[in-house]
Amino acid sequence: MFSGFMVNTWIVASIVAVVGGLVGFFVVLRGSAFVAHALPNGSFAGAAGAGLVGINVLIGLGAFALLGALGIGWIGRRDRPDVATALTLVLMLGLGALFVSLSVEYAPATYSLLFGEVLGVSTSQLLPTAGLALACVLVLALLYRPLMLSSVLVEVAETHGIRAARIELLFLVCVALATTMTVPVVGTTLIFSLMIGAPAAARSFVRRPGAALGLSVAIALATVWVAIAAAYDLNLPVGFFVGVLSACSYAAGRAWVAWRRRASAVR
Amino acid sequence: MGLDAAPGRAGELLAVSGVSVTLGGREILTDVSFTIAPGEFVGLIGSNGAGKTTLLRVILGLQSPNAGSVLVAGKPRSRRNPMIGYVPQKFELDADMPLRARDLVALGIDAHRYGVPRPSRARRERVSAMLRAVDAESFADARIGELSGGEQQRVLIAHALIQQPQLLLLDEPLANLDLRSEQEVVALLHRLAREQQIAVLISAHDVNPLLPVMDRVVYLAGGRAAVGTTDEVVRADVLSKLYGHHVDVLRIHGRVIVVAGPGGERGADLTLAHGDEDASLELEG
Amino acid sequence: MSGVLRAVVEPGFFSSGPVQVALAVSAAVALLTSTLGVFTVIRGQSFAGHSLADIGATGGSGAFLIGAGPLWGFMVISIAAAGAMQAVGVERQRGRDVATGVVLGASLGLAALFLYWDSTLHNSSGETYTILFGSMLAISPATVPAVLGLGAVALGVVAIIYRPLLLSSVNAELAAARGVPVRLVGAAYLLALAAAVALSCLAIGAILSTALLIGPAAAALQLTKRPWRAIVGASVIALAASWLGVLLSYDSYYWPPRGHSWPVSFFIVTLVFACYLAARLVGSRGRRR
Numbered sequence: 001m002f003s004g005f006m007v008n009t010w011i012v013a014s015i016v017a018v019v020g021g022l023v024g025f026f027v028v029l030r031g032s033a034f035v036a037h038a039l040p041n042g043s044f045a046g047a048a049g050a051g052l053v054g055i056n057v058l059i060g061l062g063a064f065a066l067l068g069a070l071g072i073g074w075i076g077r078r079d080r081p082d083v084a085t086a087l088t089l090v091l092m093l094g095l096g097a098l099f100v101s102l103s104v105e106y107a108p109a110t111y112s113l114l115f116g117e118v119l120g121v122s123t124s125q126l127l128p129t130a131g132l133a134l135a136c137v138l139v140l141a142l143l144y145r146p147l148m149l150s151s152v153l154v155e156v157a158e159t160h161g162i163r164a165a166r167i168e169l170l171f172l173v174c175v176a177l178a179t180t181m182t183v184p185v186v187g188t189t190l191i192f193s194l195m196i197g198a199p200a201a202a203r204s205f206v207r208r209p210g211a212a213l214g215l216s217v218a219i220a221l222a223t224v225w226v227a228i229a230a231a232y233d234l235n236l237p238v239g240f241f242v243g244v245l246s247a248c249s250y251a252a253g254r255a256w257v258a259w260r261r262r263a264s265a266v267r
Numbered sequence: 268m269g270l271d272a273a274p275g276r277a278g279e280l281l282a283v284s285g286v287s288v289t290l291g292g293r294e295i296l297t298d299v300s301f302t303i304a305p306g307e308f309v310g311l312i313g314s315n316g317a318g319k320t321t322l323l324r325v326i327l328g329l330q331s332p333n334a335g336s337v338l339v340a341g342k343p344r345s346r347r348n349p350m351i352g353y354v355p356q357k358f359e360l361d362a363d364m365p366l367r368a369r370d371l372v373a374l375g376i377d378a379h380r381y382g383v384p385r386p387s388r389a390r391r392e393r394v395s396a397m398l399r400a401v402d403a404e405s406f407a408d409a410r411i412g413e414l415s416g417g418e419q420q421r422v423l424i425a426h427a428l429i430q431q432p433q434l435l436l437l438d439e440p441l442a443n444l445d446l447r448s449e450q451e452v453v454a455l456l457h458r459l460a461r462e463q464q465i466a467v468l469i470s471a472h473d474v475n476p477l478l479p480v481m482d483r484v485v486y487l488a489g490g491r492a493a494v495g496t497t498d499e500v501v502r503a504d505v506l507s508k509l510y511g512h513h514v515d516v517l518r519i520h521g522r523v524i525v526v527a528g529p530g531g532e533r534g535a536d537l538t539l540a541h542g543d544e545d546a547s548l549e550l551e552g
Numbered sequence: 553m554s555g556v557l558r559a560v561v562e563p564g565f566f567s568s569g570p571v572q573v574a575l576a577v578s579a580a581v582a583l584l585t586s587t588l589g590v591f592t593v594i595r596g597q598s599f600a601g602h603s604l605a606d607i608g609a610t611g612g613s614g615a616f617l618i619g620a621g622p623l624w625g626f627m628v629i630s631i632a633a634a635g636a637m638q639a640v641g642v643e644r645q646r647g648r649d650v651a652t653g654v655v656l657g658a659s660l661g662l663a664a665l666f667l668y669w670d671s672t673l674h675n676s677s678g679e680t681y682t683i684l685f686g687s688m689l690a691i692s693p694a695t696v697p698a699v700l701g702l703g704a705v706a707l708g709v710v711a712i713i714y715r716p717l718l719l720s721s722v723n724a725e726l727a728a729a730r731g732v733p734v735r736l737v738g739a740a741y742l743l744a745l746a747a748a749v750a751l752s753c754l755a756i757g758a759i760l761s762t763a764l765l766i767g768p769a770a771a772a773l774q775l776t777k778r779p780w781r782a783i784v785g786a787s788v789i790a791l792a793a794s795w796l797g798v799l800l801s802y803d804s805y806y807w808p809p810r811g812h813s814w815p816v817s818f819f820i821v822t823l824v825f826a827c828y829l830a831a832r833l834v835g836s837r838g839r840r841r
Contacts, residue, residue, distance in 0.1 A: 028650055029364070029365075030646075031645065031646030031647075031649050031650065032649075033599065033649040033650050033652065033653035034598070034599040034602070034649060034653070036653070037599075037602075037653060037656065078774075078832060078836070079770060079774070079832075080593070080596060080598075082596055082597075082598035082599055082649075083593055083598055083766060083770045085598070085599075086598040086599075086601075086602055086762050086765075086766040086767075086770075087766060087767060087770060087825060087828060089602070089762070090762050090763035090766070090767065090821050090824075090825070091821060091822070091825045093821070094763065094817060094818045094820075094821030094822055094825075095818070097757075097815045097817050097818045097821075098814055098815060098818040101812070101814060101815045101818075102812075102814075111667070111668075111671070114664075115664040115667075115668075116664075141382065141383055142381050142382060143381065144381075144382065144383045144384075145374065145377065145378045145379070145380055145381070145382070145383070145384060146378060146379060146380075146381070148366075148374060148378070149374050149378040152360065152364065152366060152371070152374075152411075153355070153358055153371075153423075153426075155353070155355040155357075155358070156353055156354075156355060156358075156423070156426070156427075157378065158327075158329055158346070159327050159328075159329070159346075159347070159348075159351070159353040160347055160378050160379045161346050161347025161379045162378065162379055187664075189660050189663075189664065190657060190660060190661060190664070192653065192657065193653070193654065193656075193657025193658070193660070193661070196650055196653045196654055196657065197654055197657060200650050200654065202365070203363050203364070203365040204363055206365060207365055207366070207367055207408075207409075207410045208365065208367060208370065209365050209366055209370055211365070212365035236665065236668065237664045237665065237668050239660070239661060239664045240661045240662070240664040240665045240668075241661070242657075242661065243657045243658050243659075243660055243661020243662070243664070244658055244661045244662075246654065246657050246658070247654050247655070247657060247658035247661075250650075250651075250654040257363060359646070361646055361647055363647075
């Protein structure tokens with residue numbers, strides 16, 4: 001499984017895991033699980049639309065992910081964030097339903113878009129993926145301090161002069177970027193579970209932000225590697241393994257926390 | 268009613284003059300004026316819904332007043348003022364947040380700047396010194412979300428003070444504390460104010476915990492303010508005029524009890540009349 | 553007058569069997585979900601509502617795998633998921649959303665598996681589409697009594713717990729102080745929500761049931777702060793959007809370029825979103841006054 005096409009898969013998947021782990025750290029910190037779920041799912045509509053019009057699927061993905069981020073940001077100014085996310089998501093999905101029903105070729109391409117495909121990565125995708133990943137990581141590094149404080153203590157952040165609404169929008173765009181490049185291997189449906197399970201587990205085990213970031217990436221890498229190997233061997237969708245493994249990581253983290261609390265209570 | 272309001276007087280750290288704020292059709296604050304001198308310890312007293320948080324937000328530059336002005340050391344207020352440190356009333360710090368007390372205090376140094384902070388010994392020591400000053404060294408490396416309410420508050424005070432402000436604003440820090448923690452926080456603030464030579468403006472709904480340390484009090488009721496020393500302001504005649512109806516002030520064993528007569532204030536976040544079929548909600552935001 | 557009607561409504565609409573079923577089912581779904589949606593928005597549990605729908609997709613595909621009717625697949629899995637959410641019961645919203653996301657992720661992973669087996673074993677890909685996007689104009693008439701019955705029961709539960717649910721949704725602490733059994737009421741609410749979501753999954757598909765749950769309620773709440781009025785407003789919007797959606801979908805068969813109707817779910821979602829935007833516009837003008 002380490003030759004030919006699969007090399008590309010391993011490379012892209014590793015990049016996906018690194019970005020997913022880093023972005024996911026902040027997703028969990030901010031409690032933006034819904035957004036992380038909504039943007040990839042909604043961007044699927046863009047992919048369907050792109051297929052309909054005949055342009056590159058990734059462009060459609062990226063455009064809709066970005067539009068989704070902007071939509072959530074805009075609605076979220078006057079309504080609760082979870083309502084903003086829900087409304088933006090269903091609008092994108094409604095469009096997706098339309099595009100899918102209007103298009104002729106359906107099942108195989110859509111399925112791999114939704115749930116991941118081990119053999120779908122071509123060499124030409126490597127460079128754009130790496131480029132997007134770098135952009136994403138740079139944005140996160142740039143925003144690190146204001147993002148940390150506005151995620152934890154938003155009122156205090158405002159008094160530091162940090163504009164929380166602007167940071168939120170930039171972060172959403174970051175998630176949209178991460179979404180666009182992660183679809184090839186894992187699929188739109190399950191990429192969010194990678195962005196949630198790994199960081200949630202990581203923060204249960206370590207307490208420094210830097211260490212939690214690192215561990216989040218490590219767990220995400222392990223998840224993706226095991227998922228690809230299993231999907232390749234058992235000929236089952238990658239997304240299935242990502243979803244289940246992420247849930248296992250999360251459960252392990254919570255079990256550790258419960259054990260630690262009981263241990264310290266006894267003392 | 269504003270016994271000490273002389274806006275723009277040279278040397279005043281904070282000058283609030285004629286501030287009025289209307290929100291959602293309701294006049295929250297009407298013509299509020301007071302000043303704070305450097306190093307003064309001032310209590311902002313009022314019941315829930317009296318407008319304390321609104322006033323603090325105006326001073327911090329997070330809320331624009333409909334009338335009036337706020338000057339900080341002679342300059343108009345702005346959104347980011349390194350001269351003011353702030354400890355909010357409500358904060359949600361999850362138990363499994365990957366952030367130690369030490370990390371949160373470090374963020375106070377320069378959270379507004381872009382990029383990742385470069386770890387340096389000077390930075391580390393500055394954080395440690397601040398934690399020592401607030402008696403938080405024993406739990407400096409614990410998860411911020413696993414600390415008690417009082418401990419978290421101390422960390423937030425350290426976070427606010429590490430940028431060396433001249434004025435510290437605290438929004439109802441005593442609200443959810445037990446009696447002993449209350450006394451500890453007040454004593455801590457009093458000591459810090461003296462050591463670091465900062466002025467403190469602390470809001471509370473009960474004047475008693477602050478009696479031993481307050482220099483002056485700003486008493487808010489019905490959107491209006493009475494300003495002066497405790498003896499000048501916390502009196503039946505002054506407060507009755509402020510509230511607009513009869514109020515009794517009782518002093519027992521050095522404690523002060525303000526008792527509202529019938530028709531007293533109702534300031535709650537939820538207006539849900541019991542038995543009212545068409546109950547209306549005051550939903551936040 | 554009849555000319556106008558004929559222009560708007562394509563021939564055979566009212567007499568069409570599938571249309572009648574669609575109208576009945578969508579009415580039940582609209583009323584039930586929009587009512588529950590008001591509470592969902594107030595409680596800030598939009599993600600939970602959406603997750604129950606997506607998790608329903610797993611149930612639907614699993615049911616198809618074993619040859620059972622999709623409604624029962626949706627019901628069983630929704631109620632199980634609701635029970636799990638109630639059991640996990642993390643207090644702070646941030647933690648709760650992460651937990652919901654993890655459960656959703658695992659469930660969607662299973663859905664991936666089921667759908668894969670569906671397509672390889674049963675060799676049909678149309679089922680994927682149906683489960684995800686609904687098949688309102690192809691619901692079997694035999695399920696109508698079950699749908700209406702379940703809908704009525706769920707609405708009855710909401711009616712019974714209306715006041716305590718409202719109190720605990722707006723201010724849980726205050727409600728507890730007044731003696732409301734907050735956890736019990738929350739559990740009953742989740743059960744009713746699970747039923748509503750299962751029904752709407754059947755009607756407009758797992759993914760899009762969120763639209764009827766959140767959209768009308770969010771729109772209504774932009775216009776009024778009184779809960780009873782919000783429920784009525786949400787129900788009206790949901791009903792109108794659903795029926796108009798059915799009509800437009802039926803009509804679209806005759807639209808150029810091809811004899812192929814556009815999905816009902818697309819129309820309903822777009823209409824609901826348009827209502828929300830309109831409500832927000834009107835609401836903000838009122839606020840500025």
